[in-house]
Amino acid sequence: METLPLYREEFVAGAVPLLKDVFIPRILRQDLSDPGDVTNRLAAFRGNRMAKSMVEMAFWDLLAKSQNRPLCQLLGGDRDQIPVGVSLGIQKSFSETRDQIQKHLDQGYQRVKLKIKPGWDVDLIRDVRGAFPNAVLTVDANSCYTLEDLPVLQELDRYGLDYIEQPLAYDDLIDHSKIQARLNTPICLDESILSAEDVRKALEIGAGRVINIKVGRVGGHLEAIRIHDLAHSKGVPVWCGGMLESGIGRAHNIHLATLANFSKPGDTSSSSRYWHRDIILESLEASQGWMPVPKGPGIGVHVDWEFLKSSTVYRELIRP
Ligand code: MG
Numbered sequence: 118m119e120t121l122p123l124y125r126e127e128f129v130a131g132a133v134p135l136l137k138d139v140f141i142p143r144i145l146r147q148d149l150s151d152p153g154d155v156t157n158r159l160a161a162f163r164g165n166r167m168a169k170s171m172v173e174m175a176f177w178d179l180l181a182k183s184q185n186r187p188l189c190q191l192l193g194g195d196r197d198q199i200p201v202g203v204s205l206g207i208q209k210s211f212s213e214t215r216d217q218i219q220k221h222l223d224q225g226y227q228r229v230k231l232k233i234k235p236g237w238d239v240d241l242i243r244d245v246r247g248a249f250p251n252a253v254l255t256v257d258a259n260s261c262y263t264l265e266d267l268p269v270l271q272e273l274d275r276y277g278l279d280y281i282e283q284p285l286a287y288d289d290l291i292d293h294s295k296i297q298a299r300l301n302t303p304i305c306l307d308e309s310i311l312s313a314e315d316v317r318k319a320l321e322i323g324a325g326r327v328i329n330i331k332v333g334r335v336g337g338h339l340e341a342i343r344i345h346d347l348a349h350s351k352g353v354p355v356w357c358g359g360m361l362e363s364g365i366g367r368a369h370n371i372h373l374a375t376l377a378n379f380s381k382p383g384d385t386s387s388s389s390r391y392w393h394r395d396i397i398l399e400s401l402e403a404s405q406g407w408m409p410v411p412k413g414p415g416i417g418v419h420v421d422w423e424f425l426k427s428s429t430v431y432r433e434l435i436r437p
Contacts, residue, residue: 124360125167125287125308125334132168137435140172145437152177152339166311166336173337174369182415187372189410192338194375198407202228202382203390204257204359207237211244218249225405227382228253228279234261239272246276253382257282260308264292270300279381280305280327290315293324303327307358311335313343320351327381331358332373333366341373349378357383364388364397368416371401371408382406396425 122128143158155176159169181188189195203221208214218229229249233241233256242256255278262270262284270284280303285292287308297304303326306319310328312335319325328348332341348355357374360366370385385408388401395401397418399411411417 125311127165127167132165132171133433135165135168136171137433140168141435142437144172144176145435149176152180152337156337156339166340167333170333170335170337173339174332177338178369178415185414187410187412187414188369188416189372189375192342192373192376194372194377194379196375196410198409199357199371199374199379199385200227200382201386201403201406201408202226202230202253202255202384203386204230204384205232207232207234211241214241214245215248218245218252222249222252224403225407226386226403227406228255230255230257230282230384232257232259234258235266235269238269242273242276242278253279255279255282255305257307258284260285260287264295267296267299270296270302274301278302282329283307283309290319290322290324293319294322297323297325305329307331308334310344312340313347316344316347320348320353326353328353328355329358330355330373330379331360332369333360334358338369338373342376345376345378354378354380356381357385359384359386361391363392364395364399364401364418365416365420367401368397368411368418371410372416375410394424396421396428 120129140159144155149155152173155173177188177191181191203226205217208217221229229252260283270281273281282305290309293304305327306325307329310316316328328344330341330344332338335341335344345355355378357370357379359370362370367385367388374383374385387403388395398421399418
């Protein structure tokens with residue numbers, strides 16, 4: 118697991134004491150009737166959305182279980198399976214990239230996302246598009262480019278990409294609006310979006326036309342729903358990103374992605390692509406590009422306590 122702040126500012130070693138000393142004690146033994154009560158209790162604390170979302174998402178799961186309903190119903194979704202794509206890291210060569218794409222298209226995945234970076238972009242996409250003229254392809258730059266790279270991004274316009282994800286800085290909206298105005302391909306915002314307010318501002322200035330929702334990044338399901346609804350009202354599609362979750366987080370993502378405006382395939386691919394063995398008893402595996410929504414109350418999966426115990430490296434007991 119990544120333990121350094123290499124995506125946004127948060128990281129595990131920072132989140133643990135904050136959860137233990139501040140967030141969780143403010144939730145335990147409180148009278149909480151809905152998820153809004155949880156977010157309100159933590160609202161005074163700035164940022165740290167991933168840590169907050171851990172508490173908030175656990176509450177949603179408990180709430181759904183207390184009502185004996187699947188989480189997706191409480192969130193407002195009603196699908197029993199969701200479309201999924203894959204995200205492929207940077208491979209050693211173009212031919213290895215093509216092999217990986219072929220393998221995942223053969224498995225039925227509905228879109229392939231390729232990581233790009235300066236020097237590993239236009240030539241790669243030209244090569245891949247030549248081999249897969251009809252595949253739904255996207256690229257994710259994870260903030261590797263600057264305004265000066267506009268000509269490179271404009272070259273990518275030729276290859277029918279579904280979107281270009283987060284080309285510019287992780288905390289930028291303004292420059293994204295400048296390049297979106299000069300690209301035909303939609304920009305999809307990932308790192309830059311932390312809230313529905315960010316989405317409102319981004320859409321107001323034309324910084325993107327697709328939104329990647331990661332529940333942790335935005336502070337929980339409640340904010341994810343707000344973003345989903347706002348984007349929906351503006352005709353902007355969203356999809357569910359992934360942070361290499363274990364089965365618990367993956368199940369949350371799948372339930373969230375049952376909402377209507379998650380109209381593009383998400384990164385919620387099979388657990389076995391990430392783990393030799395997951396920490397839940399159920400298997401979360403996509404079939405022909407569709408991930409079934411776990412059935413049963415709450416997130417619908419159960420922790421494999423025996424396996425979790427055998428792989429535990431650190432344990433913390435938190436009391437009110
Ligand atoms: Mg991304």
